Amino acid sequence: MEWEGFSDWGRHVADWAEAYHRDIRDRPVRAQTAPGDIAAQIAPHPPEQGEGMEAIFRDFERIVMPGMTHWQHPRFFAYFTSNASPASVLAEYIVSTIAAQCMLWQTSPAATEMEGVMIDWLAQALGLPAGTSGVIQDSASSATLSAVLTMRERATGWRGNREGLNAQGRLRIYCSDEVHSSIDRACWVAGIGQDNLVKLPTTGAPHYGMDTHALRRAIDADLAAGHIPAGIIAITGGTGIGACDDLNAVADVAEAHDLYTHLDAAWAGSAMICPDLREPFWDGAGRYDSIVFNPHKWLGVQFDCAAQFLRDPRAQLNTLKIEPEYLKTSQTVINYSEWTIPLGRRFRALKLWFVMRAYGLEGLRARIRNHVIWAQELCEVVRAMDGFEIVTGPILSLLSFRCPGDDAMQQRLVDAINDDGRIYLTQGMHEGRRMIRLQVGQFETTREDVMMAADVIAEVWSTLK
Numbered sequence: 001m002e003w004e005g006f007s008d009w010g011r012h013v014a015d016w017a018e019a020y021h022r023d024i025r026d027r028p029v030r031a032q033t034a035p036g037d038i039a040a041q042i043a044p045h046p047p048e049q050g051e052g053m054e055a056i057f058r059d060f061e062r063i064v065m066p067g068m069t070h071w072q073h074p075r076f077f078a079y080f081t082s083n084a085s086p087a088s089v090l091a092e093y094i095v096s097t098i099a100a101q102c103m104l105w106q107t108s109p110a111a112t113e114m115e116g117v118m119i120d121w122l123a124q125a126l127g128l129p130a131g132t133s134g135v136i137q138d139s140a141s142s143a144t145l146s147a148v149l150t151m152r153e154r155a156t157g158w159r160g161n162r163e164g165l166n167a168q169g170r171l172r173i174y175c176s177d178e179v180h181s182s183i184d185r186a187c188w189v190a191g192i193g194q195d196n197l198v199k200l201p202t203t204g205a206p207h208y209g210m211d212t213h214a215l216r217r218a219i220d221a222d223l224a225a226g227h228i229p230a231g232i233i234a235i236t237g238g239t240g241i242g243a244c245d246d247l248n249a250v251a252d253v254a255e256a257h258d259l260y261t262h263l264d265a266a267w268a269g270s271a272m273i274c275p276d277l278r279e280p281f282w283d284g285a286g287r288y289d290s291i292v293f294n295p296h297k298w299l300g301v302q303f304d305c306a307a308q309f310l311r312d313p314r315a316q317l318n319t320l321k322i323e324p325e326y327l328k329t330s331q332t333v334i335n336y337s338e339w340t341i342p343l344g345r346r347f348r349a350l351k352l353w354f355v356m357r358a359y360g361l362e363g364l365r366a367r368i369r370n371h372v373i374w375a376q377e378l379c380e381v382v383r384a385m386d387g388f389e390i391v392t393g394p395i396l397s398l399l400s401f402r403c404p405g406d407d408a409m410q411q412r413l414v415d416a417i418n419d420d421g422r423i424y425l426t427q428g429m430h431e432g433r434r435m436i437r438l439q440v441g442q443f444e445t446t447r448e449d450v451m452m453a454a455d456v457i458a459e460v461w462s463t464l465k
């Protein structure tokens with residue numbers, strides 16, 4: 001394969017891509033293969049001689065496609081979505097063609113400058129205070145790790161990086177028990193340890209926000225014990241059920257104790273481009289030192305793209321910036337690799353630019369508002385089904401429910417639904433009980449697709465009961 005003739009195959013792939021999306025509803029959402037099925041069909045040894053694209057593409061369709069779960073299927077209601085709008089796919093195609101490594105301003109000025117402006121566009125779209133800066137990371141997990149490392153360094157007087165953690169005392173980080181596992185993992189690898197991530201109970205329905213009285217008591221107890229409170233992590237839209245903290249109440253506690261704050265809005269952040277959906281979730285967001293949200297989830301920007309907003313980037317730079325001789329540059333410019341853990345950086349801002357221009361904020365808001373409305377409609381249909389129970393929500397477009405029967409029955413229903421293939425759901429746990437989790441958020445989903453979920457649930461249930 002050479003560059004000459006590339007456009008023939010490029011066109012072939014583009015035709016294939018358009019047809020794939022046109023007919024995607026005919027495919028089962030979740031792959032229907034058994035473990036090992038795909039690996040068994042792939043040659044066990046690498047080829048010694050090159051092959052033509054013809055053969056490679058044929059095998060791709062034959063071997064690979066049956067083993068794919070279709071995240072762009074309009075009836076994908078599992079996990080959270082990972083939307084790749086056509087505009088963002090085009091941008092990624094361009095980016096992978098140019099294949100620039102954008103670690104420093106001078107290694108591609110357009111990438112750095114586009115990134116700065118896109119962070120500013122997003123901050124405006126989310127109603128964050130003027131002057132908010134930030135950086136694009138690969139994932140919310142990386143942004144959260146950066147924030148936890150910053151908490152650690154700030155709380156140790158910037159000594160952790162230099163001296164290690166042996167003499168730094170016992171650092172404590174606080175969050176609710178509804179946070180995503182990336183917060184636990186950030187505390188593991190930052191050397192803080194699971195035992196020092198203090199998970200506070202929530203105040204329950206409807207929004208399952210952190211109990212801030214318990215938060216105050218925990219901090220007081222830690223101070224009395226000689227521990228070192230380092231930071232608080234709040235959530236808007238937790239992964240399990242969409243839990244949302246009262247951002248002002250949490251920020252009040254943080255300010256009283258001079259603690260660094262990080263807000264995980266990885267999923268729900270996209271919905272905050274709609275001013276009408278911000279209440280009561282977003283008030284106080286501007287008081288957080290660090291916020292992460294994933295345009296690669298709900299906003300239509302192809303994976304990977306996690307925006308981390310920083311009220312004042314200096315703390316994170318003090319934590320992560322390292323400048324060996326070979327990376328020094330003569331200009332006074334932003335080098336985003338100093339803001340993050342990896343050095344190498346892809347040009348992720350281009351797809352944000354393409355997406356926001358192609359759909360406009362109004363186009364994106366209309367999609368998200370529809371998802372929220374349809375989730376509410378669907379919720380009422382499921383609630384009315386004989387013996388079914390709504391467990392949580394909907395919070396924005398995420399709800400959970402139970403069919404009649406015990407926990408094992410919930411799992412049986414989810415498995416049977418996913419084997420059926422017309423929709424895709426996942427299960428979760430809430431207050432010790434298994435539930436079935438459903439979110440609406442696929443970029444191309446229609447009201448008909450969403451309402452069909454109720455039909456499939458009822459139909460499959462009738463075969464089990």
Ligand SMILES: *Cc1c(COP(=O)(O)O)cnc(C)c1O
Pocket residue numbers: 080138139140141142180182237238239264265266267294306
């Ligand atoms: C998806 C999700 C994450 C993890 O996002 P990655 O970008 O995959 O690291 C973290 N927090 C919440 C609330 C999420 O929904």
